Amino acid sequence: MEGIDHLADERNKAEFDVEDMKIVWAGSRHAFEVSDRIARLVASDPVFEKSNRARLSRKELFKSTLRKCAHAFKRIIELRLNEEEAGRLRHFIDQPAYVDLHWGMFVPAIKGQGTEEQQKKWLSLANKMQIIGCYAQTELGHGSNVQGLETTATFDPKTDEFVIHTPTQTASKWWPGGLGKVSTHAVVYARLITNGKDYGIHGFIVQLRSLEDHSPLPNITVGDIGTKMGNGAYNSMDNGFLMFDHVRIPRDQMLMRLSKVTREGEYVPSDVPKQLVYGTMVYVRQTIVADASNALSRAVCIATRYSAVRRQFGAHNGGIETQVIDYKTQQNRLFPLLASAYAFRFVGEWLKWLYTDVTERLAASDFATLPEAHACTAGLKSLTTTATADGIEECRKLCGGHGYLWCSGLPELFAVYVPACTYEGDNVVLQLQVARFLMKTVAQLGSGKVPVGTTAYMGRAAHLLQCRSGVQKAEDWLNPDAVLEAFEARALRMAVTCAKNLSKFENQEQGFQELLADLVEAAIAHCQLIVVSKFIAKLEQDIGGKGVKKQLNNLCYIYALYLLHKHLGDFLSTNCITPKQASLANDQLRSLYTQVRPNAVALVDAFNYTDHYLNSVLGRYDGNVYPKLFEEAWKDPLNDSVVPDGYHEYLRPVLKQQLRTARL
Numbered sequence: 001m002e003g004i005d006h007l008a009d010e011r012n013k014a015e016f017d018v019e020d021m022k023i024v025w026a027g028s029r030h031a032f033e034v035s036d037r038i039a040r041l042v043a044s045d046p047v048f049e050k051s052n053r054a055r056l057s058r059k060e061l062f063k064s065t066l067r068k069c070a071h072a073f074k075r076i077i078e079l080r081l082n083e084e085e086a087g088r089l090r091h092f093i094d095q096p097a098y099v100d101l102h103w104g105m106f107v108p109a110i111k112g113q114g115t116e117e118q119q120k121k122w123l124s125l126a127n128k129m130q131i132i133g134c135y136a137q138t139e140l141g142h143g144s145n146v147q148g149l150e151t152t153a154t155f156d157p158k159t160d161e162f163v164i165h166t167p168t169q170t171a172s173k174w175w176p177g178g179l180g181k182v183s184t185h186a187v188v189y190a191r192l193i194t195n196g197k198d199y200g201i202h203g204f205i206v207q208l209r210s211l212e213d214h215s216p217l218p219n220i221t222v223g224d225i226g227t228k229m230g231n232g233a234y235n236s237m238d239n240g241f242l243m244f245d246h247v248r249i250p251r252d253q254m255l256m257r258l259s260k261v262t263r264e265g266e267y268v269p270s271d272v273p274k275q276l277v278y279g280t281m282v283y284v285r286q287t288i289v290a291d292a293s294n295a296l297s298r299a300v301c302i303a304t305r306y307s308a309v310r311r312q313f314g315a316h317n318g319g320i321e322t323q324v325i326d327y328k329t330q331q332n333r334l335f336p337l338l339a340s341a342y343a344f345r346f347v348g349e350w351l352k353w354l355y356t357d358v359t360e361r362l363a364a365s366d367f368a369t370l371p372e373a374h375a376c377t378a379g380l381k382s383l384t385t386t387a388t389a390d391g392i393e394e395c396r397k398l399c400g401g402h403g404y405l406w407c408s409g410l411p412e413l414f415a416v417y418v419p420a421c422t423y424e425g426d427n428v429v430l431q432l433q434v435a436r437f438l439m440k441t442v443a444q445l446g447s448g449k450v451p452v453g454t455t456a457y458m459g460r461a462a463h464l465l466q467c468r469s470g471v472q473k474a475e476d477w478l479n480p481d482a483v484l485e486a487f488e489a490r491a492l493r494m495a496v497t498c499a500k501n502l503s504k505f506e507n508q509e510q511g512f513q514e515l516l517a518d519l520v521e522a523a524i525a526h527c528q529l530i531v532v533s534k535f536i537a538k539l540e541q542d543i544g545g546k547g548v549k550k551q552l553n554n555l556c557y558i559y560a561l562y563l564l565h566k567h568l569g570d571f572l573s574t575n576c577i578t579p580k581q582a583s584l585a586n587d588q589l590r591s592l593y594t595q596v597r598p599n600a601v602a603l604v605d606a607f608n609y610t611d612h613y614l615n616s617v618l619g620r621y622d623g624n625v626y627p628k629l630f631e632e633a634w635k636d637p638l639n640d641s642v643v644p645d646g647y648h649e650y651l652r653p654v655l656k657q658q659l660r661t662a663r664l
């Protein structure tokens with residue numbers, strides 16, 4: 001059956017041009033060509049083989065990760081890959097590794113917080129990987145509460161040095177990726193103390209290991225924090241612990257772009273907002289949003305192809321059974337995830353634009369949009385990672401029993417992805433940041449300050465607080481204004497209700513703590529509005545290609561109406577829609593599922609994933625699932641011998657009843 005495309009019928013049904021959709025998914029023809037070329041390069045290189053990852057011991061997995069990273073670096077140099085191509089190469093190698101933190105956080109932290117001189121010195125080393133760095137912020141006792149970090153950096157004017165110290169066990173750095181076994185350097189976040197005064201958290205470049213023999217430098221204790229969830233999965237990463245015993249570094253290793261300490265030990269505060277010290281987190285949260293669509297689309301691609309291959313029930317007189325993708329229940333679980341993958345793609349594109357815009361403004365000393373950029377990156381990171389992690393698990397269930405096999409690709413994908421709900425800010429803690437931003441915006445309504453950007457809708461409070469949806473028939477739910485109005489009214493009404501409830505408390509902070517759960521829900525409603533509105537905005541762009549826009553339109557309204565259905569309680573209790581309108585939305589949703597059904601396989605083909613990248617027997621491009629499941633089963637070490645190890649010691653005595661006591 002090798003060489004036969006078992007999904008050919010599905011592909012023939014498609015009503016749009018897949019090649020054109022591939023360009024839309026990639027973002028541009030250029031981006032598509034780069035991704036396509038690099039994905040094939042990785043897939044054809046035996047060093048990047050990954051099908052046996054789960055069977056490796058932690059040590060073997062880690063060593064093979066080091067090998068892959070070194071080989072990737074060699075190929076980048078040999079092929080003279082540019083930054084974009086190198087990034088795609090690391091992406092398609094698809095193995096969490098120290099390089100993610102080196103390129104993803106260490107380098108950006110120096111770029112964002114280092115002076116020009118510091119950038120020149122440290123980036124020239126980091127860019128050539130003559131030093132390897134990590135981002136050491138979280139401590140054993142403090143992760144979310146950055147202000148609560150305990151590590152100290154005390155200035156010693158006698159020697160012009162900072163003394164980096166871990167005063168307690170809870171102050172030990174704990175979690176930084178790449179720290180455990182690899183990094184030679186770290187950007188360490190510590191409390192800056194000079195002239196006996198604590199000036200709060202600042203970043204410092206600290207060398208951890210010898211560049212000669214890799215041993216830890218004196219007074220530094222460093223190691224790996226231990227095995228994490230899942231076989232293979234995130235265990236290729238050396239998340240580490242780190243303790244300093246009065247380690248001295250030169251004063252000029254404090255990242256001084258924002259604030260400084262002079263030779264005399266005087267603290268010179270920054271003339272820009274102090275929150276810019278959190279800038280690396282804003283950057284990474286933005287990349288995590290862009291990455292959510294990769295992970296979700298991968299799971300959806302596997303579940304969609306397999307749902308088209310898999311048949312259950314419905315056979316009459318020995319005929320073939322029904323493809324499980326034809327069951328409305330399967331569609332109701334799968335198609336909203338397909339739509340979410342596209343929605344997150346487009347909101348990720350938009351967030352990248354927002355981040356670039358705020359960065360340019362900051363460079364021109366315009367800080368006005370920083371709070372919004374923080375709220376958007378925090379809220380969308382939280383929203384998209386939660387939905388993606390849940391979505392991957394749903395895809396596993398959509399694949400029935402075979403989804404639970406490691407070779408489905410889904411267990412490992414879930415185990416690698418799920419910590420995204422925690423790292424770079426716990427998802428609840430991040431939504432609370434959005435809630436604070438919303439409460440401030442609501443408080444300013446009526447003050448003459450006009451809300452802008454993603455909160456511009458709040459400026460139409462007079463209308464949105466009292467409007468009733470005009471939807472009268474199912475098709476009305478395909479009207480962008482109707483959908484936007486319902487989402488805007490719901491988000492605003494939830495925020496305003498929270499603000500009203502807050503105002504009943506004398507102590508605002510106490511009130512905030514009391515209302516945390518409602519505030520998170522209001523923040524989620526606001527973030528969902530952002531995603532829906534950016535999908536609708538995408539449809540307003542000039543999108544070419546046969547039938548492409550129609551498909552995107554269907555997916556956009558599936559995303560919106562599915563959310564409406566899922567959060568019906570919000571929409572009904574805030575009187576944004578009536579039960580009748582909710583029922584019409586459901587009718588429309590079912591109709592959209594029917595329209596997407598013949599296009600489903602082509603819509604996941606548009607992700608252009610190689611079989612290597614998917615690493616899934618169930619998600620194979622050719623749909624040749626069953627023989628390949630057998631092949632994988634035969635490869636399992638338990639099948640190396642017909643009679644298992646341990647038979648003579650532990651099975652035979654049981655079977656032969658040699659373990660029976662005399663009494664029995």
Ligand SMILES: CCCCCCCC/C=C\CCC/C=C/C(=O)SCCNC(=O)CCNC(=O)[C@H](O)C(C)(C)COP(=O)(O)OP(=O)(O)OC[C@H]1O[C@@H](n2cnc3c(N)ncnc32)[C@H](O)[C@@H]1OP(=O)(O)O
Nearest residue numbers: 104137143144145146147275278287288291374423424425
């Ligand atoms: C394409 C491929 C891409 C792949 C993508 C993968 C990349 C890497 C992959 C994987 C590796 C994972 C690596 C993980 C790394 C980490 O986890 S690093 C550690 C991350 N840690 C956190 O995120 C901690 C979370 N906590 C915080 O961010 C903050 O402490 C806080 C919760 C925001 C609270 O801050 P604070 O204590 O200061 O308290 P507040 O009083 O609430 O805030 C003060 C004001 O500051 C504003 N604020 C807060 N944060 C920011 C920010 N980041 N930017 C701008 N402004 C900020 C806040 O709104 C307050 O403002 P106000 O005074 O006006 O109200």
Ligand SMILES: Cc1cc2nc3c(=O)[nH]c(=O)nc-3n(C[C@H](O)[C@H](O)[C@H](O)COP(=O)(O)OP(=O)(O)OC[C@H]3O[C@@H](n4cnc5c(N)ncnc54)[C@H](O)[C@@H]3O)c2cc1C
Nearest residue numbers: 135136137138142143144175176177419422423424425428
């Ligand atoms: C795989 C992985 C990689 C990581 N990589 C790095 C790295 O490279 N560098 C680095 O510095 N760190 C890293 N981290 C650490 C990560 O950033 C933190 O774990 C994260 O910020 C969450 O903090 P925490 O662990 O302290 O959670 P906690 O804050 O202890 O959260 C525990 C619970 O308390 C709740 N909670 C906490 N505060 C509040 C509040 N104010 N209101 C309501 N609820 C609250 C949370 O919602 C959560 O349910 C990594 C973590 C993981 C899992």
